[in-house]
Amino acid sequence: xQSVTQLDSQVPVFEEAPVELRCNYSSSVSVYLFWYVxxxxxxxxxxxxxxxxxxxxxxxxxxxAEFNKSQTSFHLRKPSVHISDTAEYFCAVSEAxxxxxxxxGKGTRLSVIA
Amino acid sequence: NAxxxxxPKFQVLKTGQSMTLQxxxxxxxxxxxxxxxxxxxxxxxxxxxxxxxxxxxxxxxNGYNVxxxxxxxxxxxxxxxxxxxxxxxxxxxxxGGGSYNEQFFGPGTRLTVL
Numbered sequence: 001x002q003s004v005t006q007l008d009s010q011v012p013v014f015e016e017a018p019v020e021l022r023c024n025y026s027s028s029v030s031v032y033l034f035w036y037v038x039x040x041x042x043x044x045x046x047x048x049x050x051x052x053x054x055x056x057x058x059x060x061x062x063x064x065a066e067f068n069k070s071q072t073s074f075h076l077r078k079p080s081v082h083i084s085d086t087a088e089y090f091c092a093v094s095e096a097x098x099x100x101x102x103x104x105g106k107g108t109r110l111s112v113i114a
Numbered sequence: 115n116a117x118x119x120x121x122p123k124f125q126v127l128k129t130g131q132s133m134t135l136q137x138x139x140x141x142x143x144x145x146x147x148x149x150x151x152x153x154x155x156x157x158x159x160x161x162x163x164x165x166x167x168x169x170x171x172x173x174x175x176n177g178y179n180v181x182x183x184x185x186x187x188x189x190x191x192x193x194x195x196x197x198x199x200x201x202x203x204x205x206x207x208x209x210g211g212g213s214y215n216e217q218f219f220g221p222g223t224r225l226t227v228l
Contacts, residue, residue: 043118045218046216051214090157101162104157
């Protein structure tokens with residue numbers, strides 16, 4: 001079975017500063033990895049995903065995440081955050097070879113301060 | 115396209131009452147899911163339906179039942195509500211049951227059980 005650990009429950013950061021949200025996973029098989037974002041009072045939406053190929057994946061709004069198999073990590077980064085990035089971010093994992101549902105981490109609340 | 119819709123948006127129940135949460139998607143997706151979200155716990159899967167006519171238990175199925183009414187609709191029933199079921203409930207759908215598929219989420223139902 002897979003599991004996900006998001007190491008920080010809350011991350012406050014000043015506007016235009018860089019940010020890293022950490023995610024580690026545990027699995028005995030190959031995995032797919034995802035980051036979802038939840039804006040206040042909304043459902044989750046996919047931010048980016050790693051399935052295969054290049055270990056660095058990017059989103060349309062400037063976030064990127066790097067799959068590191070040796071460290072079993074999939075940290076999310078952005079070089080300069082905006083107020084509008086304030087949200088909760090969830091890392092999720094699933095088995096690459098199976099038909100199994102996603103397993104979500106507990107989430108990291110990113111608060112961008114003006 | 116409305117995407118994934120959920121009704122109601124808010125509900126207050128007394129202990130022991132029953133209710134059904136409704137979910138519908140208009141994306142012709144095969145798979146549908148019910149999650150609950152609690153502070154500090156992330157999203158936990160209650161039940162899912164990989165395809166029309168099938169349902170499977172997730173991580174926290176106790177106290178819930180589901181019905182995949184047709185390809186579009188997937189309902190969640192609480193037969194005898196308990197305060198521990200106070201939560202925000204999200205429905206999601208994906209094109210297939212494959213673990214690489216993006217899940218699309220509804221806006222959520224905020225349920226309070228007194």
